[in-house]
Amino acid sequence: MSDINITVIDREGVSHKLIAPSDMNMNLMEVCKSYELPVEGICGGMAMCASCQVYVHTNNHFGERNDDEEAMLDDAYNVKPNSRLGCQISITTELEGAEFELAPEEP
Amino acid sequence: MIKTDIVIIGAGPVGLFAVFEAGLMKLRCHLIDAIPQAGGQLSEIYPKKPIYDIPGYPTVLAGELVDKLMEQAAPFKPGFTLGERAETIDELPNGNFVVTTSQGTKHEAPVVMIAGGLGSFEPRKPIIENLLDFEQKGVNYIVKDPDQYQGKEMVISGGGDSALDWAVYFAEKDSFVHLVHRSDRFRAHKDSVTKAYELAKQGKLKLYTFAEVKQLEGKQQLEKVILETKDGTVPIKTELWFPLFGLSPKLGPIADWGLEIEKNAIAVDTFDYQTNRSGIFAIGDVNTYPGKLKLILCGFHEATLAVQSAYKRINPDKKFTLKYTTVQGVQGFD
Numbered sequence: 001m002s003d004i005n006i007t008v009i010d011r012e013g014v015s016h017k018l019i020a021p022s023d024m025n026m027n028l029m030e031v032c033k034s035y036e037l038p039v040e041g042i043c044g045g046m047a048m049c050a051s052c053q054v055y056v057h058t059n060n061h062f063g064e065r066n067d068d069e070e071a072m073l074d075d076a077y078n079v080k081p082n083s084r085l086g087c088q089i090s091i092t093t094e095l096e097g098a099e100f101e102l103a104p105e106e107p
Numbered sequence: 108m109i110k111t112d113i114v115i116i117g118a119g120p121v122g123l124f125a126v127f128e129a130g131l132m133k134l135r136c137h138l139i140d141a142i143p144q145a146g147g148q149l150s151e152i153y154p155k156k157p158i159y160d161i162p163g164y165p166t167v168l169a170g171e172l173v174d175k176l177m178e179q180a181a182p183f184k185p186g187f188t189l190g191e192r193a194e195t196i197d198e199l200p201n202g203n204f205v206v207t208t209s210q211g212t213k214h215e216a217p218v219v220m221i222a223g224g225l226g227s228f229e230p231r232k233p234i235i236e237n238l239l240d241f242e243q244k245g246v247n248y249i250v251k252d253p254d255q256y257q258g259k260e261m262v263i264s265g266g267g268d269s270a271l272d273w274a275v276y277f278a279e280k281d282s283f284v285h286l287v288h289r290s291d292r293f294r295a296h297k298d299s300v301t302k303a304y305e306l307a308k309q310g311k312l313k314l315y316t317f318a319e320v321k322q323l324e325g326k327q328q329l330e331k332v333i334l335e336t337k338d339g340t341v342p343i344k345t346e347l348w349f350p351l352f353g354l355s356p357k358l359g360p361i362a363d364w365g366l367e368i369e370k371n372a373i374a375v376d377t378f379d380y381q382t383n384r385s386g387i388f389a390i391g392d393v394n395t396y397p398g399k400l401k402l403i404l405c406g407f408h409e410a411t412l413a414v415q416s417a418y419k420r421i422n423p424d425k426k427f428t429l430k431y432t433t434v435q436g437v438q439g440f441d
Contacts, residue, residue: 042225042356044401048152049355071294074266075352077234106355107234 004093008054009101010037020091028054028100029086039102045087050076052086053103061098063089078103109186111137112421113414114206114216116193116361119147121391121406122222123176123185128414130183132427135440137186137214139193139206141227142354146173148224151354162404172403182439188212192227194360196387204386218386218417221366221373222410223393225356233264233350237323245329245346258282261347262332264320270351271295275302278312285343287334291316315341320348361393369395379416380409386420388413 002023008016020031029052032039040051047068053076056062062082065073069088073079083103089095113129115122118140126136144150146169154170161167167175191208196219198204206214230248232238238246250256250273260283263274271293274286286303293300306312315336322333332348334341358371367374367383372395375381380388390413391406399405418427 043148043152046153046156051355067292068294070290071266071292074288074290074292075231075294077231107232 002093004091004096006031006091006095006097007099008032008035008037009057009099011102011104020095022091022093022095024091026091027087028052028089028091031091032086032102037102038105039086041087043087047072047085047088050085050103050106053078053083054086054089054100055080055103056082056084057099057101058097061095077106108205109137109188109212109214111135111186111214111216113137113218113220113417114139114204114214115220115222116140116206117147117222117224117391117393118145118187118189119222119224119391120149120172120176120403121224121410122147122220123173123180124407125220125222125390125410125414126180126183126185127176128411129417130180130439131430131432131437132414132418134414134418134421135185136183137188137216139188139191139208139214141190141192141209143190145177145187145189146170148356149173151228158403160402160404182437184440188214192359196364202386217421218388220410220413220417221361221382221387221389221393222391222406223358223361223389225392226358226361227356228354229357229359230350231352231355233320233352235321235323241323241325241329241348244327245325246323246348246350248350250349250351253277253280256282256347259347260345261285261349262287262320262343262345263349263351264288265351265353266290266293266295267351267353268295268299269353270349271299271303273349273351274312275299275306278303278306284312285315285345286312287315287318287320289317289319320350323348372399378412380413381416388417 003019004022006018029041042051043049069085112134113136115138118138129136149169156169157166191210193206195207203217204219257280262285264287266288274284278284307314318334318336320332321335324331332343373389375389375394377396380390382389390409392401
């Protein structure tokens with residue numbers, strides 16, 4: 001089995017245990033949407049909006065921001081040092097046990 | 108009053124294709140869009156991105172697809188009201204609808220098709236406590252009539268194309284520009300970034316990286332903006348601030364048209380993509396139904412079926428049957 005377990009904390013502070021397939025080329029934004037969590041993913045995953053911004057709680061799962069993502073986060077709201085765009089986080093087995101929190105919705 | 112057969116709200120790919128399908132049935136269309144060019148998200152958000160799931164095109168740039176759709180719709184002479192947001196839909200006693208825009212332009216038609224995608228694109232506003240006090244009193248989210256600002260000192264915030272393009276534009280027109288950006292990476296085109304740095308060298312523009320406007324001051328009109336930079340706060344005396352952080356889509360007035368809304372989208376019947384208001388259809392990303400997929404190709408299908416019902420509403424007693432374009436070609440309007 002290639003499923004992994006991750007935790008996503010929604011904007012009300014409720015923690016959701018999610019099981020995500022690591023062999024479907026999915027990203028975190030898509031996994032959240034598939035569980036019907038309130039993640040919009042307006043641009044569809046092109047790092048062109050920040051509606052899927054998350055804070056990474058587990059240090060070893062922060063990963064590296066790519067250039068497009070950095071540039072988008074520069075113009076976004078509520079950005080913290082541990083911010084990432086969910087659409088740029090690929091679901092791989094390395095994310096097993098990771099915990100993320102949804103950033104507030106843009107005003 | 109602009110009169111037509113179908114008023115289409117939203118000039119994205121699905122709205123444009125609806126013009127073609129309607130044209131085959133000799134129905135005329137007029138499109139309204141809040142952004143000043145056709146193409147919707149494809150033009151506004153990702154014109155240079157390749158799309159791989161348009162049947163028959165292994166790959167096509169979003170901007171190219173819009174050009175092709177415009178070309179395909181052209182024989183049917185669509186009308187356009189661009190740069191104006193559709194605000195209200197009123198029903199006349201004769202059953203026709205009147206769609207009025209933000210600028211007051213009125214459009215009358217027996218059928219309305221909402222192809223509004225994600226909604227209308229609105230400027231992303233910075234979070235500053237007294238921001239609203241200075242809107243249109245020094246704070247502007249879009250640059251309209253640039254001539255009026257020529258030669259003035261101004262602050263422009265943002266790292267994308269519009270921020271950089273306008274900063275370069277005004278600096279070259281003898282305005283003094285303070286360009287403020289949160290980091291030293293810019294989303295804008297390399298060319299305009301290089302130009303901005305050159306202008307900074309020439310003393311025509313002052314660049315503040317790792318900086319952000321945090322406070323606004325003034326009595327009636329904006330008088331001063333206060334930056335937070337890595338070296339502390341910097342006050343700048345200015346009557347003009349353009350926060351240009353791009354656009355983000357909002358459902359906007361669509362939510363007030365008496366339509367059934369589910370999860371930020373308009374609920375439709377999959378028979379013909381009609382909404383709960385007879386004569387008003389919703390096609391493309393703006394609608395929802397069981398099994399909905401937000402794909403351009405699904406929007407094309409929805410537009411085609413919606414137009415069949417539109418025809419029956421407009422011509423209740425006139426027979427018509429599907430014709431293949433391979434048989435008669437495309438007969439445009441004069």
